[in-house]
Structures are given as C-alpha cells and as structure tokens.
Amino acid sequence: MTYCVGLLLDRGMVLLSDTRTNAGLDNISTYRKMFVFEAPGDRVITILTAGSLSVTQTTIARLHDAIDDPEATPDTSILKAETMLKVADIVGRTLAETRLEIDEKLAAAQAGASASMIVAGQRKGGGMRMFLIYPEGNYIEATEDTPFLQIGEHKYGKPILDRVVTMETSLEDAQKAVLLSMDSTLRSNLSVGMPLDLLVIEKDALKVSTRRRIEPGDAGFAAMSQAWSQALRDAFGQIRV
Numbered sequence: 242m243t244y245c246v247g248l249l250l251d252r253g254m255v256l257l258s259d260t261r262t263n264a265g266l267d268n269i270s271t272y273r274k275m276f277v278f279e280a281p282g283d284r285v286i287t288i289l290t291a292g293s294l295s296v297t298q299t300t301i302a303r304l305h306d307a308i309d310d311p312e313a314t315p316d317t318s319i320l321k322a323e324t325m326l327k328v329a330d331i332v333g334r335t336l337a338e339t340r341l342e343i344d345e346k347l348a349a350a351q352a353g354a355s356a357s358m359i360v361a362g363q364r365k366g367g368g369m370r371m372f373l374i375y376p377e378g379n380y381i382e383a384t385e386d387t388p389f390l391q392i393g394e395h396k397y398g399k400p401i402l403d404r405v406v407t408m409e410t411s412l413e414d415a416q417k418a419v420l421l422s423m424d425s426t427l428r429s430n431l432s433v434g435m436p437l438d439l440l441v442i443e444k445d446a447l448k449v450s451t452r453r454r455i456e457p458g459d460a461g462f463a464a465m466s467q468a469w470s471q472a473l474r475d476a477f478g479q480i481r482v
Contacts, residue, residue: 329370
C-alpha cells in the first residue's frame with residue numbers, strides 16, 4: 242500500500258509520497274512513487290503513483306519512451322502536450338492500456354492489477370492543474386472546493402487536510418499539513434513507510450522549487466510528529482463534555 246497527496250493552492254503546489262511497497266515481516270521494499278518531468282521555463286509535471294508496481298512502473302516507462310521517441314507529437318508526449326488537460330489524457334490512456342495488458346497476463350492466475358495516479362503541473366501560458374487518474378483512464382480535477390487529492394491509504398491523513406487546507410493556505414503551512422497528514426497515516430498503517438518524497442512547485446515558476454527526501458530518523462520530521470501528538474493531547478484534555 243502507499244499514501245500520496247497533492248495540494249493545489251493559490252501560490253503553488255505541494256506534493257508528498259511515501260516509498261513503501263511491501264510491509265511483510267521479511268520483505269520490506271522501497272520504490273520511488275514520485276516522478277518529475279521537467280522542461281524549465283516551459284513546463285513542469287509531477288506524477289504520483291499508487292497500486293500495482295508492475296502497472297505503475299510500466300506506465301512511467303512508457304511515458305518516458307514516448308518523450309524520447311523522435312516522432313513524438315503533442316498527442317503522444319507529455320512534454321509536447323499543449324495543455325495540462327492533454328497531459329492528463331495521455332497519462333490516463335497509457336495507464337488504462339497498461340493495466341488491461343497486465344490484467345490479461347494475470348487472468349490465468351485469476352488475479353488482477355490496478356493503479357491510480359495524481360498528475361500535477363503547469364505549462365507556459367497555462368494555469369496550474371492537478372488531476373486524479375483512475376485505473377480506467379478517466380480522471381477528476383482538483384478545484385477551489387476540493388484543493389487536494391489523495392491516492393492509496395488516504396483515510397487516516399484526510400481529516401487534517403479537511404480542517405486546515407484552503408486555496409489561500411501558504412506553501413509553508415501546506416508542507417506542514419501534508420507532513421502531518423502523512424504522520425497520521427504512518428502511525429495507523431504499517432503498509433505506508435518512509436523515506437518520504439516532498440516536492441514544492443511555486444506558481445508560474447515552471448520548474449521544481451523545492452525537492453526533499455525525508456529519511457527515517459529525520460530530526461525535523463520527528464520533532465514535528467512529537468509536537469503534533471502533544472498538541473492533540475493538550476487539546477483533548479481541555480475539551481469538556
């Protein structure tokens with residue numbers, strides 16, 4: 242399992258993912274679930290992935306192949322697509338085709354594979370946009386009413402986002418919100434684990450503004466987690482029924 246979250250704000254976008262793919266006692270694996278496609282000054286696109294590793298990694302590989310293809314067109318390459326909506330179309334189509342192919346191979350074993358993705362970015366001349374791509378290739382878009390999207394094990398980290406995140410949230414507070422959202426998930430579900438990948442894209446920068454890998458034992462993250470736990474205990478003690 243995994244947990245990935247993306248925030249679409251007035252000042253930019255903040256994205257966070259874990260890296261655990263298997264939490265079995267004898268088999269804990271770490272794979273990156275955040276992928277950046279960047280042409281500084283022209284566009285920046287980030288893809289977060291959740292679900293079957295074979296589906297997500299094959300999809301990402303095919304997106305890279307399409308970019309490198311000498312005959313790439315705006316209909317096949319996300320670095321040539323004319324809008325972020327077209328980027329979402331290309332990613333959705335590639336994900337759906339990959340999932341169907343792998344499902345066919347697994348049919349004999351009566352097994353299936355599924356995956357979902359968050360696609361976020363901005364191209365020159367366009368606004369920031371963020372989409373949640375479903376396994377079938379269709380998608381929904383983050384809006385003013387719902388300025389964040391989640392995939393994977395999302396239920397534990399959603400309450401804090403519902404309470405504190407709006408389009409007006411600052412990028413600094415947004416980073417704090419996604420990290421505390423992840424902290425809640427880490428505490429409640431062992432199938433989500435560190436290291437964490439954090440990314441910030443400022444509005445109209447058309448490049449990655451901040452990128453950080455948070456390793457197990459990170460002092461800053463540990464201090465934030467402890468402070469949040471203490472704040473919750475203090476607030477709980479002050480409430481009267």
